[in-house]
Amino acid sequence: MALRPAQVNIKALDAAAVGRFWAEALGWTAYHPGVTTYVGPPGGLVWPDPVFVGVDVVPVPEGKTAAKNRVHLDLATTSAAHQAELVARLKALGATPADIGQGEAPWTVLADPEGNEFCVLEPREVYRDTGPIAAIVVDCADPRAMARFWGEALGWTLHRVTDDHAVLRSATGAGPFLDFLRTPEPKTAPDRVHLDLLPLPGADRAAEVARLRGLGAADLDLGQGEVEWSCLTDPEGHEFCVLNP
Template sequence: MSLRPVLVNMKALDDSAVGHFWAEALGWRVAGEEPGATAVQPLGFDWLDPVTVCVDVIAVPEPRTTTKNRVHLDLATTSTAHQAELVARLRALGATPVQVGQGDVPWTVLSDPEGNEFCVLEPREVYRDTGPIAAVVVDCVDPRAMARFWDEAVDWTLHEVTDDQAVLRSAKGIGPYLEFLRTPGVKTVPDRVHLDLVPAPGDDKAAEVARLRALGATDLDLGQGDVPWTCLTDPEGHEFCVLARS
């Protein structure tokens, strides 16, 4: 029994505008546009057998609050010149520099057109083969507790656990990392960005949801009604969804 991260789900007032921004930012394509949903994927992506994650931007009526997102993307670069070029290109696309208390650091913190923070990292060898998304980063109080839950929840490999961070990645050694960073404060508002998971072939979604509840996940009612996915929260309250395969 296993689950795989498949989507980075972003909320937006204007899903089309934000989706097209991220398609340009990542060098991917807008793979589908429906009323209220814009899918951004690399060429050849198969969501039923994901070896990376894609981005889905979903329209919501609520604007983003001024509270910093506790889930964000880190983007990879291959050289200092590439980092500078990417930052300039993203700013031309509508990204804005933002201060989140980072101080003097070698990476650049930006926000997308609706204020969702993300980082353009300086070149790091560990991210050289991840593709454009180096990591999905989750702020948390206790990385060790997050490692215990997420290592059991998904079929990715746990690479590192300390008091300050926990790091997972696909067992195939490709695609982005999933990182939990110890961060001051606690979650106070719903996540504007979250992960969606999909069962492996042959695995039963209901059984996987029951397994997650036994690990410490909690059911989440967002008024979603009768939908084919299940909304849950992890032990620190970060929302995520388990999708049906059909």
């Protein structure tokens, strides 16, 4: 296996503003290496980060159209006081409460300034060493099948799997988890949030793309033309990109 998630890609009308929000939310820094706004740990731009999955905010002309994104971030907290403080700080930065049918839950659901949902989790021991992003969460119809595809795609370890929920994490035991939640709602619009994968040093993008096709991925034409990355969809149609090494 020769791929790793390098970043979560978020589309935005105002990439700079959304990037600033996520930098403040995560306690990281917003960098501007080009037309996108990259959010990563402070201390100078290092890409890809050797441990964490960064956030890359990409400017697009269209706003969010789906009622709910099918990919979102869960943020980790270390105590009840930390959770309350983080929720209050995020609201002051422009986040708004979001109702996605969660009912009475110990976590808080918010949306960023352009409506992208995310959760601020209550403290959980399992997320004590993930960094600020506890998990990247994907809505799907079949968590077992998605765990098989993504486990093979990334070489990540399966931590838990049921008909309703599957959990993967890097075999190194570092960085966020990748969760798949069974949801009844079908995909109705292109993903506003997706993963960008990076071949590991010495790996070849074309070979990795061919391997992913063999696992069930499909090519995706978004009108991107000739670019230095490959656009694909997983077996349930979630978009993702494979970048050049």
